[in-house]
Amino acid sequence: MRQRRATLKNPEQEVGLFRRRSLVAALVVMLLTCALVGRLVYLQVIEHQAFITRSDKNRMxxxxxxxxxxxxxxxxxxxxxxxxxxxxxxxxxxxxxxxxxxxxxxxxxxxxxxxxxxxxxxxxxxxxxxxxxxxxxxxxxxxxxxxxxxxxxxxxxxxxxxxxxxxxxxxxxxxxxxxxxxxxxxxxxxxxxxxxxxxxxxxxxxxxxxxxxxxxxxxxxxxxxxxxxxxxxxxxxxxxxxxxxxxxxxTIDAKLQELGAELLDGRRGSIVAVEPKTGAILAMVSSPGFDANQFVTGIDYKSYKALQDDPDLPLYNRAIHGQYPPASTVKPYMALAGLQNGVITPSDTVYDPGYYQLPNDSRKYRNWLRWGHGRVDMKRAITVSNDTYFFTVAHELGIDRLSSFMHRFGFGEDHSLDVWAPRSGLMPSQDWKRGRYNKPWYPGETLSVGIGQGYWLATPLQMATALAVLANKGHWVRPHLAQKIGDQAITPPFPNTPEDIELTNDRWWDLVFGAMENVMSGSEGSGRASGRNLQYRMAGKSGTAQVFTLGQEQKYNAAELAERLHDHALFTAFGPIEDPQIAVAVIVENGGGGSRVAAPIAREMLDAWILPHMKSEEEAKAAVEASQSEATVQNVGD
Known part of the structure; x- marks a missing residue:
């Protein structure tokens, strides 16, 4: 039997193996240590601020x-x-x-x-x-x-x-x-x-x-x-x-605002009062109103639905969103347009049989007084609010010249300085109708616009603004609501103010003012009932805006119509004429005649603003005179 060869132990080989294994282990330990130290350096040094911030966020x-x-x-x-x-x-x-x-x-x-x-x-x-x-x-x-x-x-x-x-x-x-x-x-x-x-x-x-x-x-x-x-x-x-x-x-006067609301007495309508010299809006009433406190914390559905469904539209701001035919309140501006464009003179007269007819047209455009006013000149036409005279002026002007002139008073445009989202109304022209309806402009439509009806629409703020420009004899000041913000006063001139209106003859302003004064104090004036016992000179003009169009032979009878089909009552007025302090536009929806319903409201608003100022001026004048008299007596005594 063959014997197995004995194997001898090799110490050198084992030592070498141990050393190699130890070296590898040491390298691994060193690499792990370096990685650990590197990570610690990264966290403690490089990312120190980020982790401090993250830590602070947990407690701060x-x-x-x-x-x-x-x-x-x-x-x-x-x-x-x-x-x-x-x-x-x-x-x-x-x-x-x-x-x-x-x-x-x-x-x-x-x-x-x-x-x-x-x-x-x-x-x-x-x-x-x-x-x-x-x-x-x-x-x-x-x-x-x-x-x-x-x-x-x-x-x-x-x-x-x-x-x-x-x-x-x-x-x-x-x-x-x-x-x-x-x-x-x-x-x-x-x-x-x-x-x-x-x-x-x-x-x-x-x-x-x-x-x-x-x-x-x-x-x-x-x-x-x-x-x-x-x-x-x-x-x-x-x-x-x-x-x-x-x-x-x-610029609002709370007492004047309250008076306006009381005068409207819950009726649908609006009153806007402007100070002509500064453009300050003194009152801007829209009736009926609503309680804004309901909306602060969130109005409930039932209450909001009631406001929305209310036929009187209390959420609707009539002063800046209501667009109405300005009616006969525009006749003073029409007179100036005719004078400026040379189609009339102050002494020209028109015979009014109670209607106006266009050349080669059988249709009769009737005056509000069906039997007519006879022969009228410019002053009497404004005083009695004769339609036939202004049908004639409108036809002679044509819609484009008429529209261009009215834009200069701010109709069809928004020139307010700081009123939130007002409407600009509508001042029609041939181009406007062609673009809107793709139809030509007809001469009869010019006649309607000539007495503030037809397509022409204006807001109460626009009517008050135009009246303020008229009272200023063409000088423009943009209407505004803020009088002072912090310590900064808001005073004119304001940026983007329209150019002043300059007439060929400055005397024409006074002629129109005289006719508007006759409206309040003349024997034929439509506003004479509201002009009694005036202590200052007041200029006014009434208007009655149709809610629907009558047939040529139809006669308006309010008693036969639903209340919301009655005419709108309008009146615009300013005073004192020689030194205008306030211009007011009043509209009472479905109120009927402007001279009967809206004129007394305008008179009350003007009285409330002007009379206290007059008394203050008289008291101040009396004090100065008394002081001067006392000084004279003292000098004589010395």
């Missing part, structure tokens, strides 16, 4: 501080829009856990209708950035606050915040002028500066609140707070205070 939070909204006053310092302390319910989605469950619990705790759940869910998503609280509910009651406090541990991410809430002391009286603020919507978020509106829940929606939103809102502030693991604030670390919005003083 930057919270925006909403600015206090600016206040709004009338020209005499009467407060029209203020801020009242209130408590709001807010939700931070990132801290609320299951948002749907939290909202359902909220609705249950506050004993709200179940449809409020969907409303809360919608509002919880209306935010500009993560961790920003979303406003769920405003103006909490004491009972609701107590219920939320008791159940606070069950409502993560839910907070009750103290904040100032907009309030309008005048209610419906100023609703159309001021507008209102409301909750920020998704549409609002698209146009707002998200950084400046962080933590702001309300924004101006209409009126002055919307137009001057950037001035009234202010600048957001911030505070840094330390929080616990649940996100509750423990202490404030630093603060950058917000800058409050600027206060605004309006």
């Amino acid at each position: 939070r930057v919270e925006p501080l909403p600015p206090t909204r600016g206040l709004i006053y009338d020209r005499n310092g009467t407060l029209l829009a203020e801020n009242r302390p209130t408590y709001n319910l807010t939700l931070v989605r990132e801290r609320a856990g299951d948002v749907d469950d939290t909202i359902k619990l909220l609705v249950s705790i506050l004993d709200l209708p179940q449809d409020q759940t969907e409303i809360f869910q919608t509002r919880s998503r209306q935010r500009q950035r993560p961790y920003q609280p979303a406003l769920l509910m405003s103006d909490l009651t004491e009972h609701q606050i107590a219920e939320l406090a008791v159940n606070r541990y069950r409502l993560p991410g839910v907070e009750v915040e103290a904040q100032m809430l907009r309030y309008y002391p005048q209610g419906p009286l100023m609703s159309h002028v001021l507008g209102y603020v409301g909750r920020i919507s998704e549409k609002d978020l698209q146009r707002l500066d998200s950084s400046n509106y962080a933590s702001t829940h309300f924004v101006g929606k209409t009126g002055i609140e919307r137009f001057y939103e950037d001035k009234l809102h202010g600048t957001v502030g911030y505070r840094q707070v330390e929080t616990n693991a649940r996100g509750r604030a423990l202490r404030e670390l630093s603060r950058t205070p917000p800058i409050p919005g600027e206060d605004i003083r309006l």
